[in-house]
């Protein structure tokens with residue numbers, strides 16, 4: 001069990017988001033919380049759901065599928081896959097999630113589109129961008145972003161919603177805002193050059209840099225620790 005009950009942590013996180021939006025001069029509904037539940041039991045997801053949370057993010061496929069099986073009664077839940085995605089996992093992701101945030105290759109996107117069951121409607125996707133330029137991080141490079149976006153936008157069973165990033169950890173608002181500002185500019189430039197894309201999502205901001213992300217226009221902030229407490233494994 002987390003030290004703080006999920007209901008209280010969620011209330012604090014909502015207040016934090018509301019304060020950050022107000023400070024940034026944005027509307028109360030301009031960003032929403034994605035609760036990152038990786039490594040946390042289904043019971044905590046259920047608690048958050050009971051307190052009004054609907055969007056949940058998972059990183060590890062098998063763990064996510066196990067929890068989804070326990071939570072089939074939560075019919076308004078929205079599942080986001082936010083972890084690294086290999087080819088052999090695309091079918092299960094296409095069949096069991098509403099969103100994928102971590103697309104960084106055309107091959108993965110093509111498989112997801114081919115494997116998406118028609119009855120579920122298009123899969124919402126974000127392109128993960130490597131803004132910090134670290135060789136070890138996944139994500140498409142800014143230079144290759146536009147070509148990937150155009151290819152993904154053509155796939156019939158995907159709906160390209162926007163961009164996502166996981167910047168290198170940084171201390172302080174100024175350092176934190178730099179890579180997040182870059183993602184915002186990349187989205188703006190892409191939207192300018194390709195107006196047909198209709199991008200409405202900037203998936204950025206985690207427990208440590210929510211304020212910086214909201215200042216830079218985040219629309220979906222991915223909070224794990226702040227809602228469910230510290231993680232043990234992984």
Ligand SMILES: *Cc1c(COP(=O)(O)O)cnc(C)c1O
Pocket residue numbers: 036038059082083166206207208222223224225226
């Ligand atoms: C784990 C994770 C998060 C949540 O991180 P916290 O620091 O616990 O809020 C957000 N996004 C991704 C992609 C993650 O893997």
